[in-house]
Amino acid sequence: MLTDTKLRSLKPKASPFRVADANGLCIEVRPSGAKVWRYRYRYLGKASIVTLDEYPSMSLQAARVERDRLRSLLRGGANPAQVARVEKAVQGERAANTFGAIGLAKDLIGRINWHYLLHEDGCPGEVGEACTCGLVVAFVGRSAMVMVDSHYSYRADPIN
Known part of the structure; x- marks a missing residue:
């Protein structure tokens, strides 16, 4: 050993x-x-x-x-080798299918109610306060596109 x-x-x-x-x-x-x-x-x-x-x-x-x-x-x-290849392919697909990877984050900044989105997920600010834009861009950029519905509400954890 x-x-x-x-x-x-x-x-x-x-x-x-x-x-x-x-x-x-x-x-x-x-x-x-x-x-x-x-x-x-x-x-x-x-x-x-x-x-x-x-x-x-x-x-x-x-x-x-x-x-x-x-x-x-x-x-x-x-x-185990085949399982590892499949896991790697799935992780690569998930990472490539994010707002940040596709470049949609800037376009969506003006369309999403960021304050509502962040406060629902536990943002420490009070209702009516502005949230930090840098945090929002990182949050959306690392979120898989399949995790956001038509009302732009976040449904799952961001990709690590």
């Missing part, structure tokens, strides 16, 4: 190498010095590997949690 001290002490070599943790989780140390979490598994009898994230942006504990999530997918009959 790996420890954080062991991870920090790993030094790059001329070719990439892997150090195993447990249950298919390993860290790959590349010649550039990058350390990448990888999960090795078998799906339908074929060996596969999926990259999780870089160390230290993903801690040892977070990598183990992600490994356990992928193991449960595998036990459920899903291919």
Whole structure:
């Protein structure tokens, strides 16, 4: 089993190498010095590997949690690599389908009752006060278009 001290002490070599943790989780140390979490598994009898994230942006504990999530997918009959590709495609589609990405935020500023919109969602100001325009633009720019109805009322959380 790996420890954080062991991870920090790993030094790059001329070719990439892997150090195993447990249950298919390993860290790959590349010649550039990058350390990448990888999960090795078998799906339908074929060996596969999926990259999780870089160390230290993903801690040892977070990598183990992600490994356990992928193991449960595998036990459920899903291919973790395919699931990851689908999740990435869905996230990319959601991110590309925002007011900010399409450039509609400036056009909508004059059409939406921002004060009403923000006060309904817990803006700390009183009715009749003006809200900060910068906050509103960020709020709308990160909101998926499918989350706004014809009356311009916000229905769901903004995209992270």
